Amino acid sequence: MSNRLRSLALGIIGASAVAVPAFAVDLDITCRCVIGGVNSGTAEWIENSVIPAFEAANPDINVNLNQFGGEDAQLTQQLALDFSTGAGPDVTAFDGFLIPSFVEGGLLKPLDEVAGPEVDDWSGWAALSDGSRALMQYQGKYYGIPLGTDVRMIHTRKDILEEAGIDADTWQPTSWEDILDAARAIKKIKPDSFPIQLNAGVAMGEATTMQGYWLALLGTGESVTDENGKYIVSSQGILDTLNLYKTIYVDEQLGDQRAQLLADGRNRSFANFRDGVTALLFEGDYFYRSVTPEGSEFAVADRDNVMGWVKVPAEKPGSGIRGQDFVTISGGTGFVLNPATDTPKEAWALLSFMNEVEMQNAFQAIQPRITARTDVEIPNSPFLTEASQALLPLTTARPNDENYNAVSAEIQRMTEAVVSGELSPEEAMAQYKASVIGIVGEENTVSLL
Amino acid sequence: MTTEPVSDQPRRKLRNFALLSNRAGAAFLTPAGLLVSVFVIVPFFWIIFVSFTNRTLLGKTALNPEFVGLANYLTLFDPSNFFQRGQFGFSLILTTQFVLASALLGQALLGLLLAWLIQTVPPWVKRITETFVIAAWILPEVVIGFAWFAFLDRDQGTLNALLTGVGLPKGDFLLEQPFWVIVVFNTWRGAAFSMMLFGSAFSSIPPSYFQAADVAGASSWQKFKDIGLPLIRGHIVTDLILITMWTFNTFTPFLLTNGGPSYRTELVSIYNYRVAFHDFQFGKGAAVGVIMMLINLAFALVYLGIGRKKKG
Numbered sequence: 001m002s003n004r005l006r007s008l009a010l011g012i013i014g015a016s017a018v019a020v021p022a023f024a025v026d027l028d029i030t031c032r033c034v035i036g037g038v039n040s041g042t043a044e045w046i047e048n049s050v051i052p053a054f055e056a057a058n059p060d061i062n063v064n065l066n067q068f069g070g071e072d073a074q075l076t077q078q079l080a081l082d083f084s085t086g087a088g089p090d091v092t093a094f095d096g097f098l099i100p101s102f103v104e105g106g107l108l109k110p111l112d113e114v115a116g117p118e119v120d121d122w123s124g125w126a127a128l129s130d131g132s133r134a135l136m137q138y139q140g141k142y143y144g145i146p147l148g149t150d151v152r153m154i155h156t157r158k159d160i161l162e163e164a165g166i167d168a169d170t171w172q173p174t175s176w177e178d179i180l181d182a183a184r185a186i187k188k189i190k191p192d193s194f195p196i197q198l199n200a201g202v203a204m205g206e207a208t209t210m211q212g213y214w215l216a217l218l219g220t221g222e223s224v225t226d227e228n229g230k231y232i233v234s235s236q237g238i239l240d241t242l243n244l245y246k247t248i249y250v251d252e253q254l255g256d257q258r259a260q261l262l263a264d265g266r267n268r269s270f271a272n273f274r275d276g277v278t279a280l281l282f283e284g285d286y287f288y289r290s291v292t293p294e295g296s297e298f299a300v301a302d303r304d305n306v307m308g309w310v311k312v313p314a315e316k317p318g319s320g321i322r323g324q325d326f327v328t329i330s331g332g333t334g335f336v337l338n339p340a341t342d343t344p345k346e347a348w349a350l351l352s353f354m355n356e357v358e359m360q361n362a363f364q365a366i367q368p369r370i371t372a373r374t375d376v377e378i379p380n381s382p383f384l385t386e387a388s389q390a391l392l393p394l395t396t397a398r399p400n401d402e403n404y405n406a407v408s409a410e411i412q413r414m415t416e417a418v419v420s421g422e423l424s425p426e427e428a429m430a431q432y433k434a435s436v437i438g439i440v441g442e443e444n445t446v447s448l449l
Numbered sequence: 450m451t452t453e454p455v456s457d458q459p460r461r462k463l464r465n466f467a468l469l470s471n472r473a474g475a476a477f478l479t480p481a482g483l484l485v486s487v488f489v490i491v492p493f494f495w496i497i498f499v500s501f502t503n504r505t506l507l508g509k510t511a512l513n514p515e516f517v518g519l520a521n522y523l524t525l526f527d528p529s530n531f532f533q534r535g536q537f538g539f540s541l542i543l544t545t546q547f548v549l550a551s552a553l554l555g556q557a558l559l560g561l562l563l564a565w566l567i568q569t570v571p572p573w574v575k576r577i578t579e580t581f582v583i584a585a586w587i588l589p590e591v592v593i594g595f596a597w598f599a600f601l602d603r604d605q606g607t608l609n610a611l612l613t614g615v616g617l618p619k620g621d622f623l624l625e626q627p628f629w630v631i632v633v634f635n636t637w638r639g640a641a642f643s644m645m646l647f648g649s650a651f652s653s654i655p656p657s658y659f660q661a662a663d664v665a666g667a668s669s670w671q672k673f674k675d676i677g678l679p680l681i682r683g684h685i686v687t688d689l690i691l692i693t694m695w696t697f698n699t700f701t702p703f704l705l706t707n708g709g710p711s712y713r714t715e716l717v718s719i720y721n722y723r724v725a726f727h728d729f730q731f732g733k734g735a736a737v738g739v740i741m742m743l744i745n746l747a748f749a750l751v752y753l754g755i756g757r758k759k760k761g
Contacts (some may be wrong), residue, residue, distance in 0.1 A: 015660060077727060080506050105511030203709065258603075258624055261710035402508045413535065420711040422534060431530065438524070 025346045029335075030066040031093035032075045037297065039290055041367030041394060042093070043067050046354075049362040052355050061346050071266075073205035083107040086340040090347040094336040095133040095206070095400050097405070099143050104402040109339040110141040115348035122352050124373065131392075132372035135332030138400060144336030145355045145371040147363075150284040151391035152215055152328045154179070156308045157300075160279040164189055173313045174325065176219065179280060183254040186279055194256035196248050197269045199259040199282040200415035209408045210331060210398075211282050215417055216241040218327035218396060219314040224407065225399045226446055231407055233433035233447035240315060242418045242425035249419040262421045270298040282312065284331075285387055289367050309383070311390060330395040334372070339360055403440050409436045472608055487574060493742075500736040506729035514732065521736035535712035537737065540720040544697060547632060547716060552696035555636030557689055559642025565673055567644075579644075587643035594704025596635055598623075601705075623706060627714045632700035637702070639692060646688050650681035690752040717741060 033043035082088030112119040135146040158168035164185040183195035199212030222237030259268040272278040314320030366379040414432040417423040504514035512699040531538035725734025
């Protein structure tokens with residue numbers, strides 16, 4: 001190397017060493033949240049509350065929020081591929097049901113393994129409610145800190161129910177037939193409407209399984225797995241559920257088939273509810289707190305007077321899981337650490353900081369929700385209070401199993417085959433059976449027919 | 450190299466034209482050779498290897514994949530569900546139909562027609578036509594995909610706005626005719642290549658042939674059928690094989706339909722993507738990849754065979 005080149009190289013090294021202080025750390029945090037878009041509240045909370053406060057307390061750390069605007073399944077896809085190559089954000093929002101499959105795939109590590117023993121010393125663990133602890137746990141170890149849980153119900157458009165001659169304030173369906181009858185009454189006065197939205201199809205991903213299939217299946221007294229954790233691949237409950245889909249989307253067109261089949265269907269279903277095309281929409285409390293508030297894309301005008309909710313009835317009174325009259329199911333989200341983060345201590349500092357009481361209170365002020373911490377203030381939100389009191393005692397959880405995610409994809413395919421009219425419920429169930437046996441092995445399945 | 454006896458003359462010529470010694474040539478080839486082996490040959494054999502395992506990205510088989518022999522291939526060709534939507538056989542048949550309709554009928558025929566027609570029009574019409582057709586070919590795929598998606602949307606799409614403007618009923622194209630949408634799309638997208646290839650082939654025909662035909666009173670169709678076509682037969686074969694390969698491997702329709710609704714536009718490339726990077730079944734995805742490579746290899750061999758025959 002010539003002297004000139006050498007001096008140039010040394011000069012560059014020197015200049016860059018001066019320009020970048022050696023101790024500055026950059027942290028990336030990702031969530032499916034966009035200010036003014038999907039999950040706007042979460043993005044506002046991180047951008048306007050968490051980051052300024054955290055950076056003030058840790059002047060050497062720069063935090064950058066990646067606002068992911070795609071679908072849930074696309075974020076899962078990106079995180080799985082990123083984590084498998086040692087890339088990706090240091091901290092990311094994460095749906096608890098994915099933890100088993102990620103852990104078994106070596107894509108997530110327990111928090112104390114990533115960030116060291118100070119994880120166990122965190123004061124926040126003691127403040128978590130018993131139920132929420134399990135949300136981000138697998139085989140007794142924490143992989144993230146849960147933010148909160150949720151419950152599912154039928155959101156109603158009271159104005160449309162009234163138009164159809166139903167007293168919306170007292171209406172509480174007690175069987176599937178009640179729901180269908182209400183939908184038929186609405187369809188009669190509004191032939192172009194699609195009164196029911198019960199998620200189906202592949203495009204909606206886990207939202208199909210969680211907000212659609214489970215809510216119907218639990219009403220038949222069954223679950224996706226039996227009491228021994230074996231997957232039920234053939235049963236009357238599955239058939240009844242698929243026939244309900246068929247009635248809604250194929251036989252009587254009480255639901256918007258297009259919204260189940262097109263790639264952006266979930267947003268279309270939200271738009272249907274906003275525009276009064278749909279009057280009965282199966283969703284979580286998420287729909288109330290995050291999708292329809294004033295100022296969001298799917299804001300329902302005059303929401304306080306127009307929107308209501310009812311419990312999801314079992315197929316017939318008493319036919320639900322554990323003999324219940326009404327059913328619901330809960331999931332949980334939180335934030336996890338990337339096992340390949342270059343700066344595990346700082347990443348943990350951010351993760352735990354977000355979940356301190358002050359930060360959680362700030363979040364509650366933006367968007368009240370059912371929190372994991374018991375010491376967080378609950379703002380006055382009648383919807384949330386009533387819903388959690390009525391539904392948390394009835395709730396169910398998904399199997400904490402590494403194969404659930406793959407089986408769930410088969411459930412989505414099964415519903416799509418029925419909703420599109422391609423297969424009969426019997427044929428779709430036979431296909432589901434073959435696929436699930438291929439995933440978990442015949443010994444881990446059970447046929448009840 | 451050929452084994453036939455070759456006269457000394459060309460061989461000496463070759464040696465004279467060599468710019469580098471064998472050793473220097475090898476030294477210059479090494480970096481490229483290394484790159485090709487690292488990025489092409491090693492992954493090639495890796496894919497074949499993975500296709501015999503049950504490797505996934507998530508779950509236990511991510512860290513401890515097992516050797517499963519031909520199981521992945523047997524699943525793909527399982528006769529009990531081979532023809533079902535969303536299965537490999539369905540994709541394969543769909544892709545064949547797609548290639549026949551959009552590449553052989555659509556692109557080649559449209560390209561041939563355009564190439565023939567613009568031989569006789571005024572130069573400015575020819576230039577404008579060429580510009581538009583080539584623009585469809587060179588624009589970035591994502592831009593094109595989005596433009597078509599917006600064009601065809603039922604509620605806000607340009608096409609439906611035009612249709613209602615002239616009093617026709619709206620169509621729900623992406624949902625009800627997804628296959629024909631991607632056929633028209635791919636025809637539109639790829640006709641430029643055939644047009645350019647045939648256009649240059651036509652202009653290489655001596656004009657005197659056509660002048661003589663004019664004197665004899667031949668119609669345009671007769672000139673096309675009896676002079677144009679026979680003289681560009683070789684180009685047609687080349688074109689058909691190339692566009693068949695490209696269309697077989699194309700992924701762009703994914704941008705319009707996501708492979709749906711209900712797998713109705715799931716070409717093998719999209720099927721492969723779904724299995725490997727959406728369902729994360731790397732083993733099965735690799736098996737699909739191997740089959741696709743074999744099919745491409747067959748096309749390539751036919752292509753090379755024809756090229757060699759033409760030279761001989």
